[in-house]
Amino acid sequence: MDFIMEHWSVEDYKNYKNSSNIRKSKYSKYRANKVSIDGHTFDSQKEADYYCNLKLRLQSKDINGFCLQPTFILAPKLKYKADFIVFNKDNTYEVVDVKGFKTKEYIAKKKVFEDKYNMKITEI
Numbered sequence: 001m002d003f004i005m006e007h008w009s010v011e012d013y014k015n016y017k018n019s020s021n022i023r024k025s026k027y028s029k030y031r032a033n034k035v036s037i038d039g040h041t042f043d044s045q046k047e048a049d050y051y052c053n054l055k056l057r058l059q060s061k062d063i064n065g066f067c068l069q070p071t072f073i074l075a076p077k078l079k080y081k082a083d084f085i086v087f088n089k090d091n092t093y094e095v096v097d098v099k100g101f102k103t104k105e106y107i108a109k110k111k112v113f114e115d116k117y118n119m120k121i122t123e124i
Helices: 010-018 045-059 104-117
Strands: 035-037 040-042 063-068 071-075 078-081 084-088 093-097 121-123
Touching (some): 035 045, 040 045, 045 063, 045 084, 071 104, 104 121
Parallel strands (some): 093 121
Antiparallel strands (some): 035 040, 063 084, 084 093
């Protein structure tokens, strides 16, 4: 069996790496792009879209208000930061997390949060 060996110089390799033939990944770990709206940076387009939806709901007086990234203390040195808390017209509220992918860390924190605060997290 014949093998063809090709040897590249350092210069050839650099040219290859810098060529447009290689697609460079510009995605984050979970392939979500950060998006900035109104001076707020969101972890994904999906989260930014939900924010825009909440703004419209607030303008139409469908909700009383909302808060970005509320932080809850689960234990000493353990926090859970939700994406939103939404204040409804009937004086109830819901904790919302916009998820594209559920990590093991999120699943564990969700269980602790729901047990400690006796509340459910709404996942979008």
